[in-house]
Amino acid sequence: MSSDQVYLTLLEIFILVTVAQALKISGSRVRIPPIIMELITGLILGPFALGEFLNSLLNLNIFTINSYLLLFSQFSVILLIFAAGLEHGFRSLRSSGALSVLAATFGAILPFLGVFFYMLNYVSFNTAILMGAASAATSLAAVASIISGEKLENERYIKITMSAAAIDDVVAFIILSVSLAIIGGAQSTAFGLVKIIATVVISWLIIFFASVFIIPRLVSMVSGSLVVDLSLLVLFALVTIMISLGFSPVIAAFIAGVAIAESRKAEIIRGMVSAMIGIFGSIFFITIGAETDVFSFLSFQVLFQGVIITLIAVGLKFLGIFPFAYFYNKDTKKAIASSLGMIPRGEMGLVISSIAFSSGIFDQMDLAEIVLMSLLTTVIGAISFESSVKGLLRTEN
Structure with a gap:
């Protein structure tokens, strides 16, 4: 690839990021989650849509x-x-409480199994298991603006949502690890599957607790001027180690983040990461949109399967969380609000679909179905959560 393409790619990235930022600012006025605007930017300006036309018009290979x-x-x-x-951080995971842990666990496992067994009728085992995994994890980003806008952070029914969301990520990463290990292991016997699951979970927990014990002490030892550099070194060293052990790099990134959050200098690192995400954070979601053929959404198969997967993901997520939210809140309406806040997917679902697409397990149709599910669950979750919260606020006032 020529050096010209390097600069064309940098131009492409900053055009995409600028357009996405403009759309996010417009969308924020009507509380459209930023992730939706980032995906739409990629879908519209990607090579399957306007990107190809603009390349021809400008006679430059920018949008690729x-x-x-x-x-x-x-x-x-x-x-x-x-x-x-x-x-x-590890403290928030540790202090979540039994009901939050159970809500997160069942709220992730039920949609995973539901989507997996449904899709097994239509696609290969490998595709079905990763589509199930992509349906498991919650994204609070879609409801975060509602929580902060209504100043609900200290409400009891919001606390179980926040705690369960923290544990939900851990459960989703374990599901992803097990799914990738099963795909790589090619085990067909029940004993073989149990062995893979046990090996992955035990390895995951050993690495997790070892990292939480060692990394904060290491980061706390260095001077403030070195802490940012060391944290990035630790991040990518752990990514490299876990890749060599057969784990996904995103799992290593999560563990590194949880571990570094326990150091005394975590606030400095959070500031650095926040600044970097302000520049680079949207690129992943824009790229997922750009990789998706926008015209695949015109396919009856994509629309039908995307809607069915969405219904399964929404229904089973709610079913997995509601009983534990009810025991926690002792109030049906508050339990419903707690459960609705966990419906949006987003980041993790798209991360898993990206892994599956780049490794050839997902085709364009599979990718489009998961993107559609992520968009629909985000919209449904945000709207239903806001409606439920406003109903509660009217009742209380």
């Missing part, structure tokens, strides 16, 4: 999917997952 763009996209997703780990 190339190795440079994919490199920035991978860096973006590592930063996003690292930031999620930093935000949670």
